Every structure is written in C-alpha cells, then in structure tokens.
Amino acid sequence: MADLSTNFLGIKSPNPFWLASAPPTDKEYNVVRAFKAGWGGVVWKTLGEDPHVVNVNGPRYGAIYGADRRLLGLNNIELITDRPLEVNLREIKAVKRAWPDRAMIVSLMVPCEEAAWKRILPLVEDTGADGIELNFGCPHGMSERGMGSAVGQVPEYIEMVARWCKANTRMPVIVKLTPNITDIRYPARAAKAGGADAVSLINTISSITSVNLDTMSPEPSIDGKGSHGGYCGPAVKPIALNMVAEIARDPETAGLPISGIGGVTTWRDAAEFLALGCGTVQVCTAAMTYGFKVVEEMKSGLSQWMDEKGHGSIDEIVGRAVPNVTDWQYLNLNYVTKARIDQDSCIKCGRCYAACEDTSHQAISMSEERVFEVIDEECVACNLCVNVCPVENCITMEELEPGTMDTRTGKVVEPDYANWTTHPNNPGACAAE
Ligand SMILES: Cc1cc2nc3c(=O)[nH]c(=O)nc-3n(C[C@H](O)[C@H](O)[C@H](O)COP(=O)(O)O)c2cc1C
Numbered sequence: 001m002a003d004l005s006t007n008f009l010g011i012k013s014p015n016p017f018w019l020a021s022a023p024p025t026d027k028e029y030n031v032v033r034a035f036k037a038g039w040g041g042v043v044w045k046t047l048g049e050d051p052h053v054v055n056v057n058g059p060r061y062g063a064i065y066g067a068d069r070r071l072l073g074l075n076n077i078e079l080i081t082d083r084p085l086e087v088n089l090r091e092i093k094a095v096k097r098a099w100p101d102r103a104m105i106v107s108l109m110v111p112c113e114e115a116a117w118k119r120i121l122p123l124v125e126d127t128g129a130d131g132i133e134l135n136f137g138c139p140h141g142m143s144e145r146g147m148g149s150a151v152g153q154v155p156e157y158i159e160m161v162a163r164w165c166k167a168n169t170r171m172p173v174i175v176k177l178t179p180n181i182t183d184i185r186y187p188a189r190a191a192k193a194g195g196a197d198a199v200s201l202i203n204t205i206s207s208i209t210s211v212n213l214d215t216m217s218p219e220p221s222i223d224g225k226g227s228h229g230g231y232c233g234p235a236v237k238p239i240a241l242n243m244v245a246e247i248a249r250d251p252e253t254a255g256l257p258i259s260g261i262g263g264v265t266t267w268r269d270a271a272e273f274l275a276l277g278c279g280t281v282q283v284c285t286a287a288m289t290y291g292f293k294v295v296e297e298m299k300s301g302l303s304q305w306m307d308e309k310g311h312g313s314i315d316e317i318v319g320r321a322v323p324n325v326t327d328w329q330y331l332n333l334n335y336v337t338k339a340r341i342d343q344d345s346c347i348k349c350g351r352c353y354a355a356c357e358d359t360s361h362q363a364i365s366m367s368e369e370r371v372f373e374v375i376d377e378e379c380v381a382c383n384l385c386v387n388v389c390p391v392e393n394c395i396t397m398e399e400l401e402p403g404t405m406d407t408r409t410g411k412v413v414e415p416d417y418a419n420w421t422t423h424p425n426n427p428g429a430c431a432a433e
C-alpha cells in the first residue's frame with residue numbers, strides 16, 4: 001500500500017492532510033477529535049496578542065450553492081481566535097504532547113513591529129509546536145488594523161516580518177499568502193528573500209456573496225449592514241491551483257516548499273495540489289461542511305489512486321505536473337482535435353447545439369428528429385459543447401492523426417510541434433527564433 005507519510009520542512013505527519021487555520025482548529029476539543037478521525041496535522045487557529053479580539057454576535061457566513069444546494073463557496077467575516085492567548089497556548093502544548101506524531105503548526109498574527117513578534121515567538125516555542133505559519137492573508141477586520149492581508153499585499157513587509165521571525169525562533173516559518181494581490185509571485189519571492197522555509201496558499205478571497213434585496217444589505221447582514229468577507233471552498237480551487245503553479249514554476253521560487261490550500265474536498269483535489277508542487281494540503285471548508293471524517297475518504301482515495309498508478313510515496317507525486325504548466329505561446333498549434341458525439345448516450349437536450357450555434361462556431365447540426373452531429377468543416381475544437389453537455393463523456397474531443405486533413409482549414413495536420421513563437425503571423429516571430 002502507498003505510503004502517505006510526509007516530511008515537510010522536517011515536520012513529519014502520517015498523511016499530507018492538515019486542517020487549515022480556522023474554526024476546526026480553534027480549540028483542543030476540536031483538534032483532538034480531528035486527530036482521532038485521522039488528520040495528519042493542523043494549523044492552529046491564528047493567535048494574536050491579548051487582549052483577544054471580539055467577533056460579531058450575528059451571522060458570520062455567506063454561501064454560494066450549486067443547483068443541488070451543495071455548498072460551492074463560503075464567505076466569512078470571522079476574525080482570528082477570540083480566546084485568550086494563554087488558553088490557546090496551554091491547549092496547544094497539551095495536544096502536541098498527546099499526539100507527537102501529528103504536525104502541529106501555530107498560526108500567528110501580531111502587529112507589524114519586531115517587538116510584538118519577539119514577545120509571542122518564545123511562548124509558541126515553549127508549547128513544543130513544530131512550526132509557525134504567519135497569517136498575512138485575512139482580508140477583513142484584521143487588515144483594517146494593519147495586519148493580515150495589509151501585510152500580505154506589501155512584499156517588503158512580508159520579507160521584513162519573515163526575517164524577524166527567522167531571527168527570533170528556531171521553528172520552521174511558513175508564510176501564508178493572500179490571494180488578494182495581482183501577481184502572487186512577488187509575495188512568494190519576498191517570503192523566500194526573508195528566509196521563510198515555505199509558503200502556504202491561499203487564504204480567503206475578498207468577497208460579497210450576496211445582497212438581500214428586501215433589506216438592501218450584503219449578506220451576512222449584521223443589523224442591516226454587511227462587510228466584505230473571505231471566500232473559500234470548492235469555488236476557489238482553480239484560483240488556488242493557478243497561484244500554486246505560478247510559484248512552483250517561477251525560477252526565483254522553484255523548489256520553495258508549498259502547503260496548498262483552497263477548496264480541497266476530495267482526494268483528487270489533494271492529488272492535484274501535490275502534483276503542482278505542494279508537499280502537504282490544508283483543508284477548511286470541506287471539514288466545516290462534512291465533518292472531520294471526510295479525511296477517511298481523502299486518505300483511502302489518495303492511497304488507492306497511488307497504488308493504481310504505482311506511486312509508492314507522496315514525494316513521487318509532488319511537482320509531477322509542474323513541467324507541464326507552460327505559457328500560452330508554447331502550446332502546440334499542430335495539435336488538432338474535433339468534437340465527437342456519442343449518439344447512444346445523448347439525451348437530445350440540445351444544449352450543445354444552442355451553445356455552439358449561438359456562441360461558438362455553428363458546428364453542430366440538429367435534425368428534425370433531434371439528432372445532433374458535429375460538422376467537422378466548422379468545428380474549431382473549442383470544447384464548449386463538452387463543457388455544457390449534461391451527460392459525462394457523451395461528447396469527447398478526438399485528436400486528428402498527423403497526415404490527415406483538417407477539413408476546416410484545408411490543411412494536412414503536421415506531425416511536428418509548432419507554437420506561436422515561430423508562427424508567421426507573430427510580429428515577434430523572428431526575434432523569438
Ligand atoms: C470561518 C473561517 C475562519 C478562518 N480563519 C482563519 C484564520 O484565523 N487564520 C488563517 O490563516 N486562515 C483562516 N481562514 C482561512 C482558511 O485557513 C483557508 O485558508 C481558506 O478557508 C481556504 O481553504 P478552504 O477552501 O479549504 O476553506 C478561515 C476560513 C474560514 C472559513
């Protein structure tokens with residue numbers, strides 16, 4: 001059976017599934033139950049200085065649902081832990097002592113002054129925690145007080161605080177990045193420049209999930225007023241994957257360990273983050289939606305897939321997809337495909353026809369008997385029909401063999417790879433050659 005154990009910055013855990021810093025990791029009771037359920041590690045809910053913060057006393061969450069009311073996106077206006085520092089530290093120490101084989105990372109957010117970091121770091125070190133994660137990500141509440149994403153949006157601050165932490169603790173330092181920034185490579189580079197051992201991402205995305213049209217208040221509404229919150233859950237996974245990939249393939253940060261976060265709900269999500277260079281993954285919304293036992297499915301699914309593929313250990317997966325992430329200009333223009341409709345599984349709904357006819361290339365015909373067929377002479381292979389078809393694998397894309405004629409362009413498909421950099425229509429083609 002595949003070995004799921006991980007060694008991230010020297011921090012060992014029996015599997016790569018860590019709970020992200022959030023309500024599931026806010027107290028001993030939760031974390032002990034999580035460990036009993038099989039989670040490999042936790043990042044404790046972010047600690048701050050005393051006096052501890054206060055949360056609103058009304059609703060904290062907003063949500064986006066799929067048609068079956070499955071939770072796709074969750075928005076929150078919660079702050080960092082609202083329990084006294086001493087209570088959290090005591091509980092962290094007790095849990096780490098009782099569960100030495102699990103990863104215990106402590107998330108921290110204190111004012112942007114070295115003295116504040118110098119005060120809190122020895123206290124955390126004393127708990128026996130395995131490492132710290134610097135929360136430079138929360139987009140609400142704390143950012144207005146000069147912390148969270150207010151730090152994470154300024155690479156110079158990231159570098160400065162990471163350096164303070166490295167100078168004042170022997171624990172590994174993970175910098176948690178905010179996605180609320182134009183180019184994620186800059187804060188990642190800054191973290192590395194400051195000596196951080198790793199980055200984790202993403203924290204939540206600034207968002208307003210909905211507006212109540214009776215009260216004209218954004219949700220969640222607190223006495224008729226709403227504030228932007230942080231968005232997470234399955235809906236943010238594509239954004240997180242891209243940001244992770246950008247860091248993994250940036251020559252300046254390549255090889256920097258990454259803990260991947262954002263919408264991980266199944267083993268497959270986790271495998272994708274690992275393949276894009278993450279040494280561990282962190283989970284929040286899936287645990288908040290389905291409970292701690294979701295980790296069982298994640299572990300068994302990942303392990304089964306690894307066995308099927310012959311991957312003996314997590315290290316064999318990490319980064320495997322990174323070389324295949326490229327820029328548009330390097331995509332093979334001689335790779336030609338056409339849509340193919342499997343008439344046996346087609347339920348004749350006509351969605352493919354509507355999509356292609358109205359918004360794509362008029363490449364699907366509809367007969368009076370509602371038989372839908374692809375017109376190769378028009379099909380540009382965009383695969384919109386595949387994406388709108390409600391029947392999985394009913395429409396597939398078929399590659400044209402080199403040497404065959406593409407009836408749309410009238411050109412024979414070339415066997416060789418050719419991209420935009422050398423295309424005759426590219427004004428910069430000569431320079432690229
Ligand atoms: C209610 C709530 C509270 C959170 N609090 C924190 C926090 O205190 N510190 C932190 O670094 N991230 C916090 N997060 C962000 C998560 O750790 C995580 O980065 C984010 O939810 C994305 O992961 P997910 O899609 O699995 O939920 C919070 C998220 C939620 C939903």
Ligand code: SF4
Nearest residue numbers: 356379380382383385
């Ligand atoms: S791949 Fe695009 S162009 Fe071709 S049939 Fe489908 S929607 Fe139309």
Ligand code: SF4
Nearest residue numbers: 346347349350352389
């Ligand atoms: S969308 Fe799919 S199921 Fe519907 S008509 Fe087209 S091929 Fe058939």
